[in-house]
Amino acid sequence: MSVDIRSQAEAPEAAPRAITLTVNGKRYSARAEPRKTLADFLREDLGLTGTRVGCEHGSCGACTVLLNGAAVRSCLMLAVQADGQELMTIEGLADGNQLHPIQQAFWEEHGLQCGYCTAGIIMSLYEMLRRNPKPSDEEIYDTLGGHLCRCTGYQDILKSAKLAIKLIGG
Numbered sequence: 224m225s226v227d228i229r230s231q232a233e234a235p236e237a238a239p240r241a242i243t244l245t246v247n248g249k250r251y252s253a254r255a256e257p258r259k260t261l262a263d264f265l266r267e268d269l270g271l272t273g274t275r276v277g278c279e280h281g282s283c284g285a286c287t288v289l290l291n292g293a294a295v296r297s298c299l300m301l302a303v304q305a306d307g308q309e310l311m312t313i314e315g316l317a318d319g320n321q322l323h324p325i326q327q328a329f330w331e332e333h334g335l336q337c338g339y340c341t342a343g344i345i346m347s348l349y350e351m352l353r354r355n356p357k358p359s360d361e362e363i364y365d366t367l368g369g370h371l372c373r374c375t376g377y378q379d380i381l382k383s384a385k386l387a388i389k390l391i392g393g
């Protein structure tokens with residue numbers, strides 16, 4: 224069977240779709256290209272550049288955000304799949320100028336170097352601590368184990384996570 228590659232290459236782009244979603248408590252209506260990732264949509268269309276894009280295939284965790292309260296890798300989702308959903312990004316964590324305790328802990332324990340991985344790690348810790356404010360070491364390792372830090376500052380990240388648990392009162 225022959226396949227007409229030329230006609231595939233010339234296939235028109237699908238038209239952008241209207242989507243409505245809530246991000247950090249604010250409702251957005253926008254048009255999203257069907258193939259645009261949620262990570263790119265947050266950064267490019269909504270200007271929420273705190274979410275970082277690293278590997279773009281689900282390995283590094285830099286792009287982690289919360290979808291209806293659950294941590295997801297926004298590079299693995301399409302923006303159109305978030306239609307009607309509720310999202311939280313790193314920008315939604317601080318209360319005005321008041322850092323969230325997890326952010327405060329990373330500040331105090333120097334839990335970052337270049338900071339590229341930090342937003343994703345903090346969002347995963349936030350989700351874990353909402354589920355369980357008193358996690359075991361194994362649970363902390365399990366959560367942090369889903370993230371890669373190219374600066375390799377894992378010891379300080381771990382110290383930051385433990386201080387965050389104290390600050391939150393776990």
Ligand code: FES
Pocket residue numbers: 275276277278279280281282283284285286287296297298299
């Ligand atoms: S950029 Fe999404 S997991 Fe690496």
Ligand code: FES
Pocket residue numbers: 335336337338339340341371372373374375376
């Ligand atoms: S602090 Fe640089 S990648 Fe983690």
